[in-house]
Amino acid sequence: MIDKAFLYVAIQFWLFSVHILAAFLxxxxxxxxxxxxxxxxxxxxxxxxxxxxGEHGRVNRDLPNAVPTPKSSAELIQSGLYRCIRHPIxxxxxxxxxxITLYNGHLGVIVLWVVMVIFFTLKSRFExxxxxxxxxxxxxxxxxxxxxxxxxLSCLTT
Numbered sequence: 001m002i003d004k005a006f007l008y009v010a011i012q013f014w015l016f017s018v019h020i021l022a023a024f025l026x027x028x029x030x031x032x033x034x035x036x037x038x039x040x041x042x043x044x045x046x047x048x049x050x051x052x053x054g055e056h057g058r059v060n061r062d063l064p065n066a067v068p069t070p071k072s073s074a075e076l077i078q079s080g081l082y083r084c085i086r087h088p089i090x091x092x093x094x095x096x097x098x099x100i101t102l103y104n105g106h107l108g109v110i111v112l113w114v115v116m117v118i119f120f121t122l123k124s125r126f127e128x129x130x131x132x133x134x135x136x137x138x139x140x141x142x143x144x145x146x147x148x149x150x151x152x153l154s155c156l157t158t
Contacts, residue, residue, distance in 0.1 A: 004126065005067045005068050005069045005126075006067060008067070008068055008123045008126065009066050009067050009068075011119065012066070012119065012120075012123065015112070015115065015116050015119060016097075018112060019097055019100065019101075019109065019112045019113065019116065020100070022104075022106070022108050022109050022112055023100045023101070023103065023104040023106075023109050026104065026106040026108050026109060027106060028103075028104050028105060028106070029104065029105035029106045029107075030102065030103065030104065030105035034102055034103070034105060035102075035103050037099075037102055038099045038100065038101070038102030038103030038104070039099065039103060040099070041095060041096075041098055041099030041102055042095075042096045042097075042098075042099025042100050042103065043096075043099070044095055044096075044099070045091075045092045045093065045094070045095030045096025045097070045098065045099055046092065046096050047092070048081065048088060048089075048091055048092030048095055048096075049089055049092030049093060049096065050092075051080065051081055051088070051092075052080070052081050052082070052088035052089045052091075052092060053089065054080075055077060055079060055080035055081060055082060055088075056077060056082075056089075058080075059075055059077045059079065060073075060074050060075055060077070062074070064089065068123055068124075068126055068127035068130060069127075069130055070127075070130055070131055070134050072134070076131075076135045076138055076139060076142065078142060082146075083146070083155070084146055084147065084151035084152065084155035084156065085146060085147055085148075085149065085150065085151055086124070086128070086142065086143065086146045086147070086148050086149075087120075087124050087127075087148055087149055090120045090123075090124060090149060091149045091150070093116075093120070094113075094116065094117060094120060094149065097113055097116055098113060100113075101113040120149070121148070124148055124149075128143065
């Protein structure tokens with residue numbers, strides 16, 4: 001039997017591969033300006049990923065898991081981007097692939113990005129169940145203060 005956590009990772013990397021292949025193989029449907037915007041957005045997404053990984057490494061002295069199962073020794077991170085966003089790495093990935101989608105603009109690539117958003121929503125819900133088991137009420141309180149992929153309005157104003 002395949003572990004659900006590893007299945008999520010396998011699907012995730014399959015989606016990454018298919019999305020990138022589609023973006024390169026399907027004809028571009030955008031203008032030069034939208035392509036430039038797409039490159040900038042993709043770069044911003046990559047920057048978000050690297051900043052979030054850096055914060056995770058700073059707090060836990062370890063790289064984050066690709067598998068949604070939390071490490072037993074990991075501390076709940078509530079600083080840096082994690083202060084306002086529960087899953088900033090997922091946010092960065094979605095922004096980066098959103099940039100690739102803007103760059104290409106083909107309907108197939110757009111559909112793949114929407115599937116990716118749905119997938120990361122499901123993966124993050126699964127991960128949050130595990131995080132609640134590990135951190136209890138501390139994680140539940142954290143969920144109330146932060147957004148899943150985007151900051152809450154209350155977080156932005158404090």
